[in-house]
Amino acid sequence: MGKIFSLVWNEVSKIFIQKSTWIMYIFLALLVIAVAVITTTTDMSGKEYGADWKEELRAENEQLTEEMQEEEFLTEVNTQEIEMNQYHIDNDIKPVTYDAWQFVIDNAMLASVISLLTIIVAGGIVANEFRWGTVKQLLIRPIPRSMILLSKYIAVLIFALITLVLLLVLSWLTGALVFGVAGSNPELVVRNYEGIVSVSAIAEVASGYGFKLVNLFMMATFAFMISSIFRNSALAIGTAVFLMMAGTSIVQFFADREWSKYILFANTDLTVYDSQMGPVQEEMTMGFSIGVLAVYWIVFMVASWLFFTKRDVAGQ
Amino acid sequence: MAETAMELTGLTKKIGSKKIIKELDFEIHKGEVFGFLGPNGAGKTTTIRMMVGLMGITGGDVRILGKSVKSDFKDAIREVGAIVENPEMYPFMTGMQNLKHFARMSPGVTKERISQVIKLVGLENAIKTKVGRYSLGMRQRLGIAQALLHNPSVLILDEPTNGLDPAGIREIRKYIRKLADEDNVAVIISSHLLSEIELMCDRIGVIKNGELIGIQSVHEQQTEEDPVREVRVEADPADSALRVLKAHHGIEAAGDEGFITFSAKKSLMPSIVASLVSADVLVYRVEVSSASLEDKFFDLIGENVIG
Ligand SMILES: Nc1ncnc2c1ncn2[C@@H]1O[C@H](COP(=O)(O)OP(=O)(O)O)[C@@H](O)[C@H]1O
Numbered sequence: 001m002g003k004i005f006s007l008v009w010n011e012v013s014k015i016f017i018q019k020s021t022w023i024m025y026i027f028l029a030l031l032v033i034a035v036a037v038i039t040t041t042t043d044m045s046g047k048e049y050g051a052d053w054k055e056e057l058r059a060e061n062e063q064l065t066e067e068m069q070e071e072e073f074l075t076e077v078n079t080q081e082i083e084m085n086q087y088h089i090d091n092d093i094k095p096v097t098y099d100a101w102q103f104v105i106d107n108a109m110l111a112s113v114i115s116l117l118t119i120i121v122a123g124g125i126v127a128n129e130f131r132w133g134t135v136k137q138l139l140i141r142p143i144p145r146s147m148i149l150l151s152k153y154i155a156v157l158i159f160a161l162i163t164l165v166l167l168l169v170l171s172w173l174t175g176a177l178v179f180g181v182a183g184s185n186p187e188l189v190v191r192n193y194e195g196i197v198s199v200s201a202i203a204e205v206a207s208g209y210g211f212k213l214v215n216l217f218m219m220a221t222f223a224f225m226i227s228s229i230f231r232n233s234a235l236a237i238g239t240a241v242f243l244m245m246a247g248t249s250i251v252q253f254f255a256d257r258e259w260s261k262y263i264l265f266a267n268t269d270l271t272v273y274d275s276q277m278g279p280v281q282e283e284m285t286m287g288f289s290i291g292v293l294a295v296y297w298i299v300f301m302v303a304s305w306l307f308f309t310k311r312d313v314a315g316q
Numbered sequence: 317m318a319e320t321a322m323e324l325t326g327l328t329k330k331i332g333s334k335k336i337i338k339e340l341d342f343e344i345h346k347g348e349v350f351g352f353l354g355p356n357g358a359g360k361t362t363t364i365r366m367m368v369g370l371m372g373i374t375g376g377d378v379r380i381l382g383k384s385v386k387s388d389f390k391d392a393i394r395e396v397g398a399i400v401e402n403p404e405m406y407p408f409m410t411g412m413q414n415l416k417h418f419a420r421m422s423p424g425v426t427k428e429r430i431s432q433v434i435k436l437v438g439l440e441n442a443i444k445t446k447v448g449r450y451s452l453g454m455r456q457r458l459g460i461a462q463a464l465l466h467n468p469s470v471l472i473l474d475e476p477t478n479g480l481d482p483a484g485i486r487e488i489r490k491y492i493r494k495l496a497d498e499d500n501v502a503v504i505i506s507s508h509l510l511s512e513i514e515l516m517c518d519r520i521g522v523i524k525n526g527e528l529i530g531i532q533s534v535h536e537q538q539t540e541e542d543p544v545r546e547v548r549v550e551a552d553p554a555d556s557a558l559r560v561l562k563a564h565h566g567i568e569a570a571g572d573e574g575f576i577t578f579s580a581k582k583s584l585m586p587s588i589v590a591s592l593v594s595a596d597v598l599v600y601r602v603e604v605s606s607a608s609l610e611d612k613f614f615d616l617i618g619e620n621v622i623g
């Protein structure tokens with residue numbers, strides 16, 4: 001056990017000693033700051049409510065109703081807002097102003113940037129050793145090749161986790177500086193497929209990011225596999241990024257075929273089971289998708305393992 | 317005879333249908349520096365890759381302190397330190413970070429041991445510098461330090477003198493002799509240039525087209541006053557000449573159309589001729605090659621060794 005710990009330690013330190021990792025992190029930080037700036041300038045932050053917030057909301061609703069009578073096209077938007085306000089009043093939940101928590105929630109879209117960074121690391125972690133020639137030094141140790149490979153895979157997952165935590169912390173701090181903090185875990189009112197519900201901010205963060213991790217996990221494993229098979233990082237990163245971008249289109253293109261439900265990307269977004277949109281094929285269930293994902297994962301891992309452990313390491 | 321550190325038995329590598337390495341058989345003793353000499357493309361690196369398990373073995377086996385690389389890889393490789401092809405290290409890490417990285421991969425490498433190997437190769441001043449800034453000579457030294465971390469019984473260096481200036485080669489020779497003489501390490505050094513390794517080796521094995529042509533002890537070559545020569549005799553009848561050589565001198569000769577050829581020391585020639593004559597063999601001609609076997613041996617590979 002001590003041995004695998006040392007190996008993982010080696011792999012993680014190699015990731016973080018490289019300058020490219022820190023360049024990626026600077027890029028991520030700039031992105032978060034850019035989103036904060038855009039949010040403030042476009043004034044999506046909403047207004048603040050005082051002690052008699054129920055009165056304020058009622059007044060707001062009256063105004064919205066008037067507006068919608070005059071301007072037909074506002075009907076839908078305003079109705080939704082009126083419903084939200086009413087929910088706040090009925091359930092006695094004071095609306096919180098836009099703050100660090102909501103900024104973190106909105107930044108869940110940046111999870112695809114984490115996927116990208118993780119793919120870059122996963123695509124290079126095996127291939128780079130071949131490019132540097134250091135793979136020879138790794139493999140002439142009293143350690144089975146499968147253990148070396150496993151330590152690299154674990155290192156990729158640790159990198160993804162560290163990057164995720166970094167994004168959360170960075171978003172929260174930036175949000176706190178720019179928008180302030182409304183509480184330690186404020187109650188938020190959101191609209192989902194069930195209608196309007198109230199959730200805690202932390203729960204919303206967890207589900208917002210959590211579901212995005214499925215795609216990250218699968219694409220990182222895919223890049224890792226290509227890296228192990230072809231020993232070429234550009235190929236691994238290229239194919240994984242391409243598939244990640246094209247995934248939804250691929251599914252849409254084959255949507256009318258029965259077998260489309262077995263396409264990886266038809267199963268990576270588990271939120272479809274919690275929304276009105278629904279899965280590609282009606283008969284699909286959450287359990288089905290998890291099963292399909294598990295099969296893909298096993299195939300990716302077995303292929304990586306076979307190519308890494310069985311093939312000769314000869315001159316490149 | 318010294319203890320065997322590494323033993324190759326019928327080692328063979330096939331890639332596709334092509335036999336790249338053909339039934340290599342030899343052994344290397346503890347405390348010995350063994351030169352593995354051959355022209356480019358002879359199969360030195362391929363052999364070394366099989367020795368350390370980077371390439372699968374098609375036939376035969378490699379044993380290190382009696383443990384098979386094929387079936388007992390972990391225990392066999394524990395005793396080996398190697399540089400295969402180039403001394404490649406992580407360029408973005410310092411010498412020290414590289415050594416610590418590899419130290420974590422072998423059991424029982426202490427901090428003291430790390431400082432010890434740094435001192436041995438004289439890298440104290442550069443150890444905190446990134447390897448990307450190292451010269452080839454420095455990388456070669458770091459490579460040797462890395463290979464020695466876990467106190468291996470066998471050290472394998474693939475063309476360690478490649479690209480080094482004479483001073484660099486002399487320095488490598490110094491550590492290698494020290495390791496063999498003081499620490500009883502078996503060292504295998506490959507090279508395509510005899511001149512670069514002959515001074516540091518005890519024995520030299522020559523490989524060409526994947527075949528072992530011969531093994532020569534370097535010291536014998538330098539000290540022997542009466543070397544073995546190739547001899548060709550025109551004799552009739554040839555088969556009784558063969559019999560006489562075998563019976564009186566224990567020499568296995570080969571017969572071919574009235575000629576017999578064999579190897580013998582020059583000082584033995586008068587008595588050989590006398591016994592042939594007294595057995596009523598007609599001797600028409602005796603040719604003793606002027607070159608020693610060793611000379612011929614190096615002539616054979618010399619022309620190709622440069623390439
Ligand atoms: N992976 C490979 N596939 C096919 N042929 C190879 C491979 N590796 C080496 N060879 C061939 O094997 C021979 C020996 O190569 P090598 O061991 O590198 O020689 P050396 O190290 O003595 O210069 C060469 O003819 C080379 O072309």
Ligand SMILES: [Mg+2]
Pocket residue numbers: 360361362401474475
């Ligand atoms: Mg070579």
